[in-house]
Amino acid sequence: MLGATGKTGRRVARRLEALGRPVRVGTPSGTPPFDWTDEATWPAALDGVGSVYVTYYLDLAVPGAAEAVGTFADLAVARGVRRLVLLSGRGEAGARRGEQALQRSGADWTIVRSAFMAQNFNESFFLEPVRAGEVAFPAAEALAEPFIDADDIADVAVAALTTDGHVGQVYEVTGPRLVGWAQAVAEIAAVAGRPIRYLPVSLEEYASLLIANQVPAGYVKMLTDVFTEVLDGRNAYLSDGVRRALGREPRDFADYARAAAATGVWSDPAAA
Ligand SMILES: NC(=O)c1ccc[n+]([C@@H]2O[C@H](COP(=O)([O-])OP(=O)(O)OC[C@H]3O[C@@H](n4cnc5c(N)ncnc54)[C@H](OP(=O)(O)O)[C@@H]3O)[C@@H](O)[C@H]2O)c1
Numbered sequence: 001m002l003g004a005t006g007k008t009g010r011r012v013a014r015r016l017e018a019l020g021r022p023v024r025v026g027t028p029s030g031t032p033p034f035d036w037t038d039e040a041t042w043p044a045a046l047d048g049v050g051s052v053y054v055t056y057y058l059d060l061a062v063p064g065a066a067e068a069v070g071t072f073a074d075l076a077v078a079r080g081v082r083r084l085v086l087l088s089g090r091g092e093a094g095a096r097r098g099e100q101a102l103q104r105s106g107a108d109w110t111i112v113r114s115a116f117m118a119q120n121f122n123e124s125f126f127l128e129p130v131r132a133g134e135v136a137f138p139a140a141e142a143l144a145e146p147f148i149d150a151d152d153i154a155d156v157a158v159a160a161l162t163t164d165g166h167v168g169q170v171y172e173v174t175g176p177r178l179v180g181w182a183q184a185v186a187e188i189a190a191v192a193g194r195p196i197r198y199l200p201v202s203l204e205e206y207a208s209l210l211i212a213n214q215v216p217a218g219y220v221k222m223l224t225d226v227f228t229e230v231l232d233g234r235n236a237y238l239s240d241g242v243r244r245a246l247g248r249e250p251r252d253f254a255d256y257a258r259a260a261a262a263t264g265v266w267s268d269p270a271a272a
Contacts, residue, residue, distance in 0.1 A: 002026040002034060003055030007119045008087055011154030012053050012161075019162060024049055036068055046076055051083035051161050054102065060087070061094035061229070062222045070101030083108045083167070085160045087153070090115055090172060091234045092226060099170075108167040110160035115174040115235065118147040118253055121188060122260040130188060130266055136199040138206045138227055141182035144236040146174035149251040156245040171241035176250050178236060187254060191261035203228060 001016070003009035004025040016023050026034035026045045034045040036057055046052075054072070056065050073084055084107040089095040099111050120126050129135040139145075156173055160166040179187070185198035201209070203224050210220045242250040260266065 001053050003053075003057060003087075004030065006055060006057075007117055007123050007150045008114075008153045008157065009053065009055055011150055012157050015154055015158045016161070019158075021162065026052075036072075039071070042072060042075055043079065046079045046081060049076075049079075049081055051085070052076055052081055053085050053087070053157055053161060055087040056098065058219070058222055059089070059094075059226055060098040061089055061092035061226050063094070065094060066097035066101045069098045070104065073102045073105035073107060077105045077107050081107065083110075083161065085110045085112065085157050085166075087157070088113045089226075089230070090174075090239075091230045093229070094226075110166045110168070111170040112153060112156050112160070113170060113172040113239075113241070114153055115146045115148040115239075117150050117153070118175070118256040118260075119150040121184075121257075122263075122265045123150075127265070130185075130192075130196055133195060134197045134199055135185050136201045136206065136209055137181060138201055138203045138224075139181045139231045141198060141200050142180045143231065143233060144178035144180050145184070146176075146178050146235075146238050147184060147253045147256070148173050148175045148242075149253075149256050152242050152246075152250045156242060159245055166245065169245070171245045172239035173241035173245075174237075174239045174250065176238070176252055178238060179253050184253060187257050188261070188266065191257045192266035193261075194266075196266075 001013050001023055004013045005027050013023050028035045032044040033041050035041045056069055084102055086102050088099050088111050090113050103109050121130055126135055153173055156171055182198040185196055189196040207220050207224050
């Protein structure tokens with residue numbers, strides 16, 4: 001399990017443990033550690049492993065990711081791993097190269113191509129902006145995104161890791177509804193019970209905001225490169241990956257937002 005403490009990884013790990021499957025956590029702080037930037041850590045992490053959930057850090061679309069994923073997949077197959085399930089993105093050329101590198105390994109592969117995860121709003125880089133009452137992002141207010149729930153991604157990944165019929169499948173997974181960026185933030189504000197503004201900004205303004213928030217320059221470049229590519233409307237459509245993999249519909253953004261709000265994660269810090 002790579003990225004086993006991340007948004008999808010920890011959900012996949014929890015499900016596998018509930019099924020009584022042994023799980024090896026492949027992260028820099030795991031035992032043994034696994035680090036994408038240090039190939040010397042890869043063989044020990046693969047010892048005795050039959051299947052791997054592969055999530056690349058920082059993002060499968062960044063330069064060098066496809067090469068690393070290809071090298072990792074080849075090593076995994078050479079060490080006896082049969083099944084590889086890759087978390088990928090929609091629409092980015094780099095992500096497509098990463099998929100192809102993994103497919104070439106000869107493993108039994110499944111690709112899970114994910115839309116923008118809803119959990120970015122409560123477990124990731126949008127959490128602080130939401131709590132602060134203003135989400136600035138380089139996407140037009142009305143640009144539609146079919147936000148996907150990380151629980152649905154995890155269900156698809158676990159089905160692919162543990163059951164038959166998913167080998168050689170590319171599952172493009174989205175939520176059931178196209179939601180505009182301003183609409184998504186408005187839905188969160190409604191269930192959080194306080195005003196939160198969506199602010200469309202240029203890529204340059206977004207990069208400056210990240211730098212002002214002490215995000216390292218290399219990280220800012222990677223993020224803005226990826227967002228330049230995918231926020232042009234190419235991903236504004238629904239896909240049926242969840243239904244094809246699981247035989248049920250994906251969870252709606254409104255249900256995600258209600259459940260996340262109920263945890264108190266978006267409560268106004270000033271009111272606490
Ligand atoms: N977020 C989205 O909306 C979205 C959409 C489509 C595709 N994706 C893809 O999802 C992948 C990220 O998955 P995620 O969002 O589930 O993860 P995430 O929540 O960003 O978590 C990152 C995981 O990677 C681990 N990690 C950090 N540095 C690492 C390193 N140097 N080597 C190995 N592992 C490292 C972290 O471990 P620690 O906890 O120890 O730091 C953590 O388990 C990316 O490849 C991206 O392309 C994301």
